[in-house]
Amino acid sequence: MADAAASLHAKVEAAFARNPTRKPRADAAERRLAIIQNLVVNLALVALRHPSGTRLAFQADKKAATRYDRRDLPRGPLIDILKSLAEDGLAVYHPAVFKHLRTTAEPSARLRLMLTQAGASLVDISRAPGGETVILKAVVGRARPKPLVDYPDTGETLRLRAEMETINDALAEADIRLCGERQPPHQLVRVFLVDGPEAPPTFDGHGRLFGGFWQSLPRARRVGLTIGGERLVELDYRAMYVHLAYALHGAALPAGDPYAVAGLEGHRDAVKKAVASLFFRDGTLRRLSGELRELLPAGWTAKRLTAGIEAKHPPIAHLLGTNIGPKLANAESNILVAVLLRLIAQGVVALPIHDCVLVAESAKAAAMAAMREESRRLVGAALPVEEKAGQQVAAIRK
DSSP states (O other), rough: HHHHHHHHHHHHHHHHHHOSSSSSOOTTTHHHHHHHHHHHHHHHHHHHHHHHHOEEEEEEOOOOOTTTBTTTTTTTTHHHHHHHHTTTSSSSEEEOOOTOOEEEEEOOOHHHHHHHHHHHGGOOOOOOSSOOEOOOOOSSSSSSSSOOOOOOOOOHHHHHHHHHHHHHHHHHSSOEETTEEEEEOOOOEEEEEEETTTTTOOOOOOEEEEEOOGGSSSSGGGEEETTTTTTEEEEEEETTHHHHHHHHHTOOOOOOOOTTOTTTTTOOHHHHHHHHHHHHHBEEEEOHHHHHHHOOOOOOHHHHHHHHHHHHHGGGGGGTTTTHHHHHHHHHHHHHHHHHHHHHHHTTHHHHHHHHEEGGGGGEEEEEEEHHHHHHHHSSSOEEEEETTTTTTEEEOO
């Protein structure tokens, strides 16, 4: 890959030298080389990690640089260099469609062949230092990409970033393998959402952790995850959003399954999806989605379903349809981050998957205690934790 990057860099520099409208700058060639190396490595990472194919997305507009841009990787020449990669047969370039699709690229068949012939693996890939770990995005409509929002640093954002640094440093020290193969360095980020690009920058909506390769692994593949040679167990908060809604309201959730609605015995998944929908919407559930309609028995309407859920949970019925979901998601993420930090302080590293953690079997008791105690500290109630049966996977201990 180094040879391919060097060869392409020579071609790019030759093209720049032939352009009389461009003034040479002392550091420009170094920056273009850094961009080429970064693109080649990321395409190689995609090729190695996703044999069946996926794409890289690019922010290609000409707006001023923000905290998400790196000075050593300027956005200006990015697309021209990406096109050069495509012309050189290392990438397949997909231009943006205005207001519809972002610019994307994927590794070419030639690049995949080069990786195979070179015997390249994920262990050959390293991560450059830096990169923003506290991400703020704007919600701009259903099924539309969420643009990044720039923001000034405050005491809160500095604390959030320091927490992410502690978590990522601990993960970097762990020997994480998938089917015996070392995995490249990974960096978790926290993603917060605000209502629109012009909304004030706040960090009390959502905030889940993303970026861990284990998060997108199908459950069947997690059995191939090995870290430090230890087994992992999956510990999960049970019906977390319902419990959080009760806790934030100062009420105790009655015993039993919170998704057991009268008349919908055997249709737990439908109730669970409906509750989530009611938490993340303003107003009533007027009609059933196609997915809900398929999960429900005949004769159930949106009105009947909502009434059944309200009858099941009268203490929090007034919260349904008030879009309390982002606040609940933020409480969930705050608890998970606190759990990870508490365990790291005890010498235990856990892998987060939204409202659950994968942790060494030998540390199961400590992790369950941390999950209960941190939820009690942050929301005033020790939320119930359970081990997912049959989901033992790899484990890790620092």
